Amino acid sequence: MLAREPTERANNYDFVNDLILKRPQCDKLKKNYETVASNETVRNGTDVLAPYTSLGTVNGIEMPILRDTGATLDLICKKYVKPSMFINETVWIRTLLEETAVCLPMAEVELDCVFGHVITKAAVLRDSLDQGKYLLGNKTAALFEEVKKNKEI
Numbered sequence: 001m002l003a004r005e006p007t008e009r010a011n012n013y014d015f016v017n018d019l020i021l022k023r024p025q026c027d028k029l030k031k032n033y034e035t036v037a038s039n040e041t042v043r044n045g046t047d048v049l050a051p052y053t054s055l056g057t058v059n060g061i062e063m064p065i066l067r068d069t070g071a072t073l074d075l076i077c078k079k080y081v082k083p084s085m086f087i088n089e090t091v092w093i094r095t096l097l098e099e100t101a102v103c104l105p106m107a108e109v110e111l112d113c114v115f116g117h118v119i120t121k122a123a124v125l126r127d128s129l130d131q132g133k134y135l136l137g138n139k140t141a142a143l144f145e146e147v148k149k150n151k152e153i
Contacts, residue, residue, distance in 0.1 A: 049133075056113025058134045059085065065113050071137035074109065074122035077130040081107045091123050111136070115144040 094101035
């Protein structure tokens, strides 16, 4: 049997907000963030993102490149970007899980991977968010396709 809240309670913002805020106090829901994160990305000793990741070079540094079809822009961590690579552009990024957007600087990035070789732009994340991967978004994927088509002509 599936238990549900009455519609009038589900549509009540205060009730839903209280419900969400009280959930972490439940002992069954308390979890170590690192344990949860590692369980979600690694199962049975294998990285679930491996099929979408390839090895390449980013600004001359060898690293895994994750192709993310849900991302418009590329993302790179600041420690892989030299000060001279920053361009005079910023981008506002908002995820589905956040109500507010974050302003990030943009940098010129040189990519060499299985998709080809291009110089593109990437939003730069602070070092504390580094997960050791370059996130390749849809704009750069389209750029790789364009370069590939131009080589065929």
